[in-house]
Amino acid sequence: MTAPGPRPTLAVTVGEPAGIGPEIAIRAAWLLREQARCVLVGDAAYLAMTASLIDPAIRLSALSTMALRHSGLPHFGPTTIPVIDVPLDAHVVPGQLDANNGRAVLATLDLAIEGCQAGWFDAIVTAPLQKSTINDAGIAFSGHTEYLAEKTGTPKVVMMLAGALQAQSSEQEQPYLRVALATTHLPLKDVPAAITRETLDQVLDILHADLRNKFGIAAPRILVTGLNPHAGENGYLGREEIDTITPALQAAQARGIDARGPYPADTLFQPKYLQDADAVLAMYHDQGLPVLKHATFGRGVNITLGLPLIRTSVDHGTALDLAAQGLGLADSGSMEEAIRVALSMVRAQAST
Ligand SMILES: NC(=O)c1ccc[n+]([C@@H]2O[C@H](COP(=O)([O-])OP(=O)(O)OC[C@H]3O[C@@H](n4cnc5c(N)ncnc54)[C@H](O)[C@@H]3O)[C@@H](O)[C@H]2O)c1
Numbered sequence: 001m002t003a004p005g006p007r008p009t010l011a012v013t014v015g016e017p018a019g020i021g022p023e024i025a026i027r028a029a030w031l032l033r034e035q036a037r038c039v040l041v042g043d044a045a046y047l048a049m050t051a052s053l054i055d056p057a058i059r060l061s062a063l064s065t066m067a068l069r070h071s072g073l074p075h076f077g078p079t080t081i082p083v084i085d086v087p088l089d090a091h092v093v094p095g096q097l098d099a100n101n102g103r104a105v106l107a108t109l110d111l112a113i114e115g116c117q118a119g120w121f122d123a124i125v126t127a128p129l130q131k132s133t134i135n136d137a138g139i140a141f142s143g144h145t146e147y148l149a150e151k152t153g154t155p156k157v158v159m160m161l162a163g164a165l166q167a168q169s170s171e172q173e174q175p176y177l178r179v180a181l182a183t184t185h186l187p188l189k190d191v192p193a194a195i196t197r198e199t200l201d202q203v204l205d206i207l208h209a210d211l212r213n214k215f216g217i218a219a220p221r222i223l224v225t226g227l228n229p230h231a232g233e234n235g236y237l238g239r240e241e242i243d244t245i246t247p248a249l250q251a252a253q254a255r256g257i258d259a260r261g262p263y264p265a266d267t268l269f270q271p272k273y274l275q276d277a278d279a280v281l282a283m284y285h286d287q288g289l290p291v292l293k294h295a296t297f298g299r300g301v302n303i304t305l306g307l308p309l310i311r312t313s314v315d316h317g318t319a320l321d322l323a324a325q326g327l328g329l330a331d332s333g334s335m336e337e338a339i340r341v342a343l344s345m346v347r348a349q350a351s352t
């Protein structure tokens with residue numbers, strides 16, 4: 001792997017065009033242009049129009065995919081943000097979804113993956129897309145996480161969200177919470193069957209390896225929740241802890257992974273436990289993410305672990321309600337943080 005330059009190059013897909021994605025992607029890329037070479041991936045005409053309304057000083061320059069594939073990414077400095085043009089199929093009305101644009105949104109992801117594999121980009125940062133619109137376009141889709149796994153031929157990936165917590169005192173170093181999930185976008189009724197030994201073995205291996213290789217944590221400490229209330233109450237409230245999670249933790253410990261639990265999820269997320277942990281592994285989406293988002297919404301970051309590329313994203317969705325009301329209402333803090341985390345992951349990976 002080649003070392004990243006002083007400004008790593010990030011593909012920033014702009015997500016659902018009728019949502020806040022284009023606005024926050026432009027704002028964050030422009031704000032952080034001295035630190036990151038962000039390349040926006042989306043409809044160049046729509047992004048140029050949006051940028052001119054945000055701030056006429058913002059400079060975008062369009063690049064065709066044909067030129068990119070022919071000559072690679074041209075050199076560019078911090079005075080302009082390149083846009084790889086992936087044209088939309090339908091006119092955009094902010095706040096109103098149009099399934100006719102679903103395929104173009106997916107095409108931005110395909111281009112970003114291609115660019116990582118071709119070495120044009122060091123990482124991908126994704127603005128939020130609307131999962132339902134892709135499905136309405138006739139393509140089964142449950143999230144970036146699963147799509148990136150499929151498109152890169154990765155059998156197993158792990159969703160992890162992370163964000164800075166409020167320090168308890170002015171002397172305390174700012175604590176950081178990372179919450180990884182054993183399952184991703186699954187209907188709740190399908191979760192228990194998905195908590196298998198094989199899944200937990202793979203998830204713990206990926207989480208441990210990526211905390212080391214992409215976050216530079218030499219000996220990651222992982223706390224693991226149970227699945228059931230009170231971690232199953234000794235089997236009286238469910239047996240997954242006894243039959244599956246505890247044996248998986250014992251096996252992980254035998255592989256040298258510092259993973260402890262299963263702990264009741266309702267009481268695990270308190271400072272006296274978290275201060276001794278680098279990550280919490282929760283069993284499913286709405287067991288772990290509400291805690292993280294309550295504590296860090298607006299500055300949290302979503303990271304896909306286990307991929308052969310680096311991918312970060314925001315902690316929020318398309319916020320159609322805000323997009324419908326015009327520009328200037330959306331907070332770009334999570335998008336900025338997603339770019340910063342991608343930069344630090346690129347550097348951590350290059351130094352391992
Ligand atoms: N990374 C992603 O692509 C991603 C992440 C989460 C959700 N989604 C998708 O987004 C769509 C909408 O999801 P939702 O309605 O559950 O959540 P949402 O995050 O879009 O909205 C929830 C609430 O938070 C507010 N909000 C969200 N982002 C904000 C921001 N940057 N600044 C200020 N306020 C903000 C919204 O106005 C709304 O009130 C769904 O299709 C969901 O799957 C995508």
Ligand SMILES: N[C@H](C(=O)O)[C@H](O)COP(=O)(O)O
Binds near residue numbers: 142143146302313314
């Ligand atoms: N689960 C994510 C969240 O709640 O923030 C979100 O749906 C995005 O998932 P993908 O990155 O897989 O699109």
